[in-house]
Amino acid sequence: MSSELKIKMCGLDVKVSYGKKRALHGITLNILENKVTALIGPSGCGKSTFLRCLNRMNDTIEGALVTGKILLDEEDIYDSSVDVVELRARVGMVFQKPNPFPKSVYENVAYGPRIHGLAKSRVALNEIVEQSLVKAGLFSEVKDRLHDVGTSLSGGQQQRLCIARAIAVSPEVILMDEPCSALDPIATAKIEELIDDLRRNYTIAIVTHSMQQAARVSQFTAMFHLGNLVEVGTTDTIFTSPQERRTQDYITGRFG
Amino acid sequence: MLLLFFMKVCMSVSGIIIIVLVLGFAGFFLSYARACAIVMQGTKMHSRPHYYGLWTFLLIIVPSLFFLFFWNIGSNIYTERRALTHIPYAAAGDIIHQHNLILSTIRNLVNRLPKHSSNMLNHQLNSYASLRDILGQKGVVLDVQGKNYMVPIVIEWVSGLKKLRQTGVIITFVLAIIGFLVGFSETKVKKRARNRVERVILLGLLVSSTLAILTTIAIVSSMLLQTISFFRAVPLSNFFLSTAWNPRFSVMTFDESIGEFGLIPLLVGTLYIAFVAMLFAVPIGLFSAVYTAEYATPRARDVIKPMLEILAGIPTIVYGFFALIVVGPFLRDLSAAIMGGNHAFIMAQSVLTAGLVMGIMLTPFVSSLSDDIITAVPRSLRDGSLGLGATQSETIKRVVLPAALPGIVAALLLTASRAIGETMIVVLAAGVTVNLTLNPFEAMTTITVKIVNQLTGDLEFNSPQTLVAFALGMTLFVLTLLMNVFALYIVRKYQERYE
Numbered sequence: 241m242s243s244e245l246k247i248k249m250c251g252l253d254v255k256v257s258y259g260k261k262r263a264l265h266g267i268t269l270n271i272l273e274n275k276v277t278a279l280i281g282p283s284g285c286g287k288s289t290f291l292r293c294l295n296r297m298n299d300t301i302e303g304a305l306v307t308g309k310i311l312l313d314e315e316d317i318y319d320s321s322v323d324v325v326e327l328r329a330r331v332g333m334v335f336q337k338p339n340p341f342p343k344s345v346y347e348n349v350a351y352g353p354r355i356h357g358l359a360k361s362r363v364a365l366n367e368i369v370e371q372s373l374v375k376a377g378l379f380s381e382v383k384d385r386l387h388d389v390g391t392s393l394s395g396g397q398q399q400r401l402c403i404a405r406a407i408a409v410s411p412e413v414i415l416m417d418e419p420c421s422a423l424d425p426i427a428t429a430k431i432e433e434l435i436d437d438l439r440r441n442y443t444i445a446i447v448t449h450s451m452q453q454a455a456r457v458s459q460f461t462a463m464f465h466l467g468n469l470v471e472v473g474t475t476d477t478i479f480t481s482p483q484e485r486r487t488q489d490y491i492t493g494r495f496g
Numbered sequence: 497m498l499l500l501f502f503m504k505v506c507m508s509v510s511g512i513i514i515i516v517l518v519l520g521f522a523g524f525f526l527s528y529a530r531a532c533a534i535v536m537q538g539t540k541m542h543s544r545p546h547y548y549g550l551w552t553f554l555l556i557i558v559p560s561l562f563f564l565f566f567w568n569i570g571s572n573i574y575t576e577r578r579a580l581t582h583i584p585y586a587a588a589g590d591i592i593h594q595h596n597l598i599l600s601t602i603r604n605l606v607n608r609l610p611k612h613s614s615n616m617l618n619h620q621l622n623s624y625a626s627l628r629d630i631l632g633q634k635g636v637v638l639d640v641q642g643k644n645y646m647v648p649i650v651i652e653w654v655s656g657l658k659k660l661r662q663t664g665v666i667i668t669f670v671l672a673i674i675g676f677l678v679g680f681s682e683t684k685v686k687k688r689a690r691n692r693v694e695r696v697i698l699l700g701l702l703v704s705s706t707l708a709i710l711t712t713i714a715i716v717s718s719m720l721l722q723t724i725s726f727f728r729a730v731p732l733s734n735f736f737l738s739t740a741w742n743p744r745f746s747v748m749t750f751d752e753s754i755g756e757f758g759l760i761p762l763l764v765g766t767l768y769i770a771f772v773a774m775l776f777a778v779p780i781g782l783f784s785a786v787y788t789a790e791y792a793t794p795r796a797r798d799v800i801k802p803m804l805e806i807l808a809g810i811p812t813i814v815y816g817f818f819a820l821i822v823v824g825p826f827l828r829d830l831s832a833a834i835m836g837g838n839h840a841f842i843m844a845q846s847v848l849t850a851g852l853v854m855g856i857m858l859t860p861f862v863s864s865l866s867d868d869i870i871t872a873v874p875r876s877l878r879d880g881s882l883g884l885g886a887t888q889s890e891t892i893k894r895v896v897l898p899a900a901l902p903g904i905v906a907a908l909l910l911t912a913s914r915a916i917g918e919t920m921i922v923v924l925a926a927g928v929t930v931n932l933t934l935n936p937f938e939a940m941t942t943i944t945v946k947i948v949n950q951l952t953g954d955l956e957f958n959s960p961q962t963l964v965a966f967a968l969g970m971t972l973f974v975l976t977l978l979m980n981v982f983a984l985y986i987v988r989k990y991q992e993r994y995e
């Protein structure tokens with residue numbers, strides 16, 4: 241692979257258990273800068289679990305225990321010196337179901353900048369909100385409805401609002417957990433397009449159940465199965481000549 | 497002999513109910529067995545076998561028991577009406593009042609006759625004294641003041657009722673048999689027993705819910721009638737605008753004035769005490785709800801939640817004791833100590849005492865209701881906020897509580913309406929003297945206390961002094977109704993926002 245690739249995040253032998261149940265059995269995986277990495281695999285194989293490790297959302301789950309190392313720019317995010325608040329500002333997350341706050345569109349986007357004190361003035365805040373909405377490809381659609389409640393938007397718009405909300409705190413990495421699974425095909429196409437745009441400025445890891453989506457938006461693909469990483473490689477290789485039988489079976493729809 | 501006894505039991509109302517039920521179960525099993533037999537032969541029936549059984553069961557018991565119920569009510573009314581026409585005009589006079597009195601004496605007599613004694617009352621018996629003698633031998637003591645003309649009426653009444661009852665029992669039995677025959681013969685492949693059973697169940701549910709509503713309407717309208725008759729005697733302004741409370745029992749004093757019934761001091765007292773109570777209950781309850789819903793470990797939650805729910809079940813009279821015996825004297829002594837020992841500026845019965853104890857009582861309500869509402873805020877909203885780097889307390893303050901706010905407001909309104917209607921604590925801890933003040937250390941009284949006051953003791957139910965209780969009750973009802981409706985409105989309006 242060419243030398244310009246830089247490792248943004250890196251999991252080293254990541255093991256996760258929920259109580260007594262082991263969900264990940266030692267995952268080692270790189271997330272490359274300014275690339276989209278797709279995590280695929282059958283349900284329950286631990287994709288979401290791994291994704292949540294990357295910004296320590298597993299901390300919020302009762303009984304979840306994470307071991308191993310996860311590096312962000314060569315720094316272990318599970319180190320006790322790391323501030324979770326700051327980490328989550330650098331590694332944002334978009335969830336499976338659009339979850340805008342029951343506040344106005346404007347307030348949804350302004351939420352992150354407010355709690356992190358990113359805007360010095362009202363004008364600066366307006367600027368951040370507008371820019372984030374523009375980057376999320378939503379501004380033209382909602383510029384007259386900034387003060388409508390966020391939940392009044394359509395499902396696809398809500399999900400782009402959630403992306404705008406994540407962008408507003410200027411993260412370096414954006415994690416997306418099946419961001420299109422609750423959306424119709426047209427809204428899905430819009431989001432996929434958006435992901436491709438966002439890649440220029442952000443590093444993205446996306447969990448998806450749609451092979452076509454993985455093929456369309458990602459440059460790298462990691463195949464999970466039963467809490468193990470089966471194989472990882474460029475999306476092209478994974479989809480055209482996978483090394484592992486299980487990957488082959490999964491992407492051709494024989495199980496999962 | 498045994499057979500005769502059995503016949504007698506069958507002819508009684510409770511006997512026929514048992515018989516109908518037994519028939520019903522028999523019908524169930526026979527139809528069920530028949531349906532099972534058909535299925536065993538390999539034919540597919542429209543419904544599962546137990547639906548045929550249930551349908552037969554319903555056919556047997558529902559029409560017959562309904563009939564029995566209404567027939568008995570009807571025959572009671574009928575016999576009473578008939579007896580009424582037999583009361584000699586001269587005895588009744590033209591005063592309706594007296595007429596009713598005679599009727600109730602006769603009804604009393606009828607009720608005191610021992611069961612099954614109507615046989616021995618032959619028709620020659622026509623003086624009240626001889627009736628008394630005969631019954632006296634049986635151990636039934638009658639009033640001395642009966643009149644002779646009452647005896648035939650009583651006998652007529654008892655025997656008429658008995659005949660009607662017997663007819664009713666027979667018809668009931670026939671209806672049950674018909675139901676059985678119809679149900680059993682309808683146990684056929686094509687019959688849609690399931691749909692029918694389902695419809696009957698639906699109807700039953702509908703009747704139950706309307707019954708509850710009708711009862712409420714009946715209670716309210718009877719209260720409304722009393723309220724109206726109160727306002728016939730007392731002008732509206734006397735009640736709503738006056739600040740004086742002095743319901744004189746003027747019947748005794750030959751005084752023209754009827755006394756003063758000022759609602760305002762009572763209303764102010766009610767609202768003031770409720771306000772003080774909410775002042776204690778809302779912050780404590782809310783904070784504890786936030787703790788149990790957001791911070792407590794599942795183990796702590798499993799202990800704290802049930803404990804709060806037990807607290808919510810303590811009868812309010814117990815809180816009243818607590819206020820009267822512990823809190824009130826404590827506050828009084830405390831204030832005396834502060835003032836150097838001689839002048840207690842907090843009275844033992846005071847707004848503060850009642851409000852404080854009521855607040856303790858309401859705290860578990862607030863926290864339990866709010867906890868449910870806060871936990872109902874979807875996890876995805878919390879995740880969204882935490883995922884943006886908000887801390888837990890920021891998430892609670894900026895996302896969870898705002899999302900839960902409509903529900904919490906509604907819960908607080910419900911709690912407030914409880915505070916307003918609360919009786920036992922204020923009866924014991926707030927005082928009975930009518931007092932219009934803003935000093936929380938003095939005693940005030942409330943609407944509920946005055947209702948209790950006006951209705952205790954030996955009173956006639958047509959003087960304004962007692963009727964005012966209904967006007968007060970109505971006021972209270974309207975007040976809490978408005979609050980509950982408003983709470984419901986808020987919940988309805990905002991609940992869809994999560995989705």
Ligand SMILES: Nc1ncnc2c1ncn2[C@@H]1O[C@H](COP(=O)(O)OP(=O)(O)O)[C@@H](O)[C@H]1O
Pocket residue numbers: 258261263281282283284285286287288289290301
């Ligand atoms: N909060 C949780 N508590 C307990 N077990 C969990 C929790 N979340 C996930 N798991 C378990 O961890 C495994 C991996 O789950 P997940 O990462 O959600 O799978 P995926 O996203 O690939 O479908 C599953 O077996 C699941 O049952």
Ligand SMILES: [Mg+2]
Pocket residue numbers: 287288289417447
């Ligand atoms: Mg998942």
